[in-house]
Amino acid sequence: MCTVAALWRHPIKSHGREALDTVTLIAGQTMPWDRHWAVTHDRSKFDAQNPAWVTCRNFMIGVSTPGLAGLWATLDTDSKTVTLQHQSLGSLTFQPDNPAGAARFVEWVQPLCPPDKFQPTGIVSVQDRGMTDSKYPTVSIMNLASHAAVAEQLGKPLEYERWRGNIWLDGLDAWEENNWIGKDIRIGDALLRIHEPIERCMHTAANPHTGERDTDTLGALRGGWGHQNFGVNAEVIEGGQVTLQNKGQVL
Template identity: 35%
Template sequence: MRVERIYRYPVKGLTAEALEEVVLAAGETLPHDRRFALAQGDAPFDPAAPAWLPKRNFACLMANARLALLHTAFDPRSGQLVIRAPDRAEPLVGDTRTPEGRAGIAAWLAAFLGPEARGTPRFLEAPGHAFTDVAVKCVSIIGLASLHALEAAAGVPLDPLRFRANVYVSGGAPWAEFGWLGREIQLGQARLRVIKRIARCAATQVNPDTAARDADPPRWLRAHFGHAELGVYAEVLEGGRVCVGDALEPLPPA
């Protein structure tokens, strides 16, 4: 199987950033993946003692489809986050490194979300913590053959970015990745262990270009395949460089 696309998502629920290569580290996500999140005003997240919380505590596409209208870019060297909205002439340029910068980003996003912002949201970072959908730091992988099987069954094309995976691979049979559960895989120079199938939620209903809820992948998966899962999570056991064009190879059982 071949790596076709690599993405990170610096802010939970916001823009995917395409990468040509990435260096994975053992026990970590992609660098800067889900590094930041907009915590809803009623979320009990404590940056001083970060602990995993379900996605409903944060701004996310499952609950806030409007987020898909925003275009963001994060520069890890400067800490600057740029956010553009279709109805605003000037973008927001916020400094994620300072309390004032983070407060400005939170206020801008809260105003954009309007009534969907519960209470007074906080734009958060907690060093060493990732705002992932599961409690384990991992990498999400989708076999494009599985996505194409869903498209064929549903009779509609689906942008892969609806599913917000880190790595998309071509080749292999549909749903082959489900057979890797509990097994190790070689991904470029890195070695990972597949730990979980990815259950799909209402976030995948959202068109990443228009923010319209114009598809229903969870329902279509259940109707045609008897489950609502697409892709897998994998923990990084041994770090290394992964590039577009690299191979993904399931390793023999130990």
């Protein structure tokens, strides 16, 4: 048995994170409003006339633009208004679906984008589909004990926001989640099926406050456990409410 320690959504893919107290998951979908929008770049192959899920390399992400890791987000779901904050840029409030708002965002975020890398061009979304890295809609589940093990391997404190997880669980053994592949887990009122581990990229090396790459997270994973995995991807089988301190049980 474990408990829900934290809930996070990321309204715009790779552009900020927001803590939640409760969320209602929907069968077959990502966490509501998680990666609802994504930012295209000057070489993106996303087809705005026929919007559909495409791989993450078609969007502005932290692998190529580590400064994005320093963004934090707040979403007003009623007005579909996002407020982004960054310690160097200040804050911006806008509506991603409004062309004028998207243009303001592109101008505002430009200082975080090195001139020799991808450049942001706009904001897109796909109906009823969060733009997660997986080809199918997923919710990511993280284990606080596994995070503590990585921090110990590094020999220093580590911000858990680096992993960009949706549901964080406490009360487990380190890496216990890697034994859940193919199993179901009941968290609060929702039932999720664990499908695969999440292979990590260089985004995790960037500090979630400064956006600077300051920690060899991938080296720690490889050196300590011989892989680059952290957390697991799950599919929502039965929707329902999940709230902080809810119990979780693998079935």
